Amino acid sequence: MDNPGVARALAEIADLLEIKGENAFKIRAYRSAADVVRTTADPVSRLSDAQLRELPGVGKDLAARIRELAETGTCAPYQALLQEFPPTILELLRLQGVGPKTVAQLYASLGIASLDALTAAVRDGRLRGLKGMGAKKEALILKAIEERTRTAGRHLLADATALAAEVMALIRTAHLSASLVAVGSLRRGAETCGDVDLLCTGASEDVMDTFVGNPRVERVLGRGDTKSSVRMQGGFQVDLRVVPAESRGAAMQYFTGSKAHNIALRDRALQRGMTLNEYGLFRIDTGEVIAGPTEEGIYEALGLAWVEPELRELKGELDAAENGRLPRLLSERDLLGDLHMHTTVTDGRDTLEAMAAEAQRRGYRYVAITDHSKALAMANGLDERRALEHAARVRALNGRYEGLTLLAGIECDILADGTLDLAEDCLAQLDIVVASIHSNFTQEEAQATDRVLRAIECPYVDVLGHPTGRRLFKREPIAMDIPRVLAAAVERGVALELNGQAERMDLGDVHVRLAREMGARFVISSDAHSIDSFNNVRWSVSMARRGWLAPADVLNTYPLDTLRASLRRHARQ
């Protein structure tokens, strides 16, 4: 069983334990172990017992459970729980407003263990007799069942970001003094967002009216003076919190998370005789306010350097913050160019000249034009002759856009057997080659791994494009031995792409971090197919930052000469 599978099982155990009414801290231990396994890059099946126990929050028992899950797909306590509760009972827990206590009561008193059974029971009025069940609660449950399919799951970071901007803009037009910021997973730049969390200070009291009165609000889930939640059309949940200005920093810290980071921070506060909540950091004995207006003040008072939001996943950032070893993270401003984009010659929507002009307008020093190769026939991919003609046209434009150098490249397909779509002598004549997989996504792991390993044997492959081939919510990553592929890329001097297409974000954060620790070099790429999509690099930068990348780790932060010399084709083997 792979890491996501083990993580899912651990999370289900936690859910079932909760329905059972087990010790809350035991439940938390399983949840936290699920998170840790989900965000561990190395397959847990390959970790030794000692390595498993080094994972934070994993002790003797959980290490044994993880081992058993990885090897057999299940484990003894999981089996026991599944004997006790039908697995469909977990469907009930997913309903908005229905928690473990309610599920336990439904099951114990009415034998309800599935959505269908619950629907029937509500309609028959059988819930009426239960403690704490009134007409409103019934209506709430029916509503939750109805909305279940639309609200299930998470959203692309890009979609969450766009929605947050829209909601904040609407509030600002009505509340000019309001200071708004997106917090939560959005601020941490997470790959996907479950909801949008907004924080507001400095607005008049009726800001909540504006928020819940947004015409795109489908349903108001809750409305208070300091906290409201709405469901927008399209299924997005948006939460707005209002705090006084003197608590702004504490609230930003608190609502940015992650949960694990916050728990560790609050624990740290307790150890120092302080307590931390969304209103500030306080001395426990006297109640004196230690910090609150700024995030920096909170971290400083706890003996820590301010931690970039993208690092707040309890993955070593607190140690680094204590010891002055936080990285200076990459930012978009560090990028001097973009090394992956398409034009109308293949499947781009804008011409070579338009793309070059846009690159110049953005202040880039260089861009690589990397249209598709012939295997991508539906994109009008280039064969060797057309590729070289296109390269000549690209190079002929140099001198026309002041300050900008155009590199003639290609995004060359990696074929099913790992050979490249274009002949080596053609690839040798280009300035840069990005090798990518666009077909045969369902090979067995061994075959898929060999395919990529073979491809990067070719000395003219400079960059491995969108390395895992995943498309968020649409296509799983290619089954391959990623640590092995990363190691081979490091050894061969092949840079790893962080592809910025909103639904790719590939490599993802976990593997970026692993690759960095292995000594990899990276490129940040938009994979732009139009002048509008240069901004895709924003999502690559999110992944880079979450993977602890500094500018020096990223080739396209270097001046052109250094960049060229760093490409694999020019590196001494």
Added chain:
DNA sequence: GCCGTTTTCGGCCCGACTGTTTTCAGTCG
């Protein structure tokens, strides 16, 4: 179930909102 610069036992983060409550439990983040 985890963990240790007060602790190997006894702790374990904190608050808002809702509904059915007459003082609070459940849910959520």
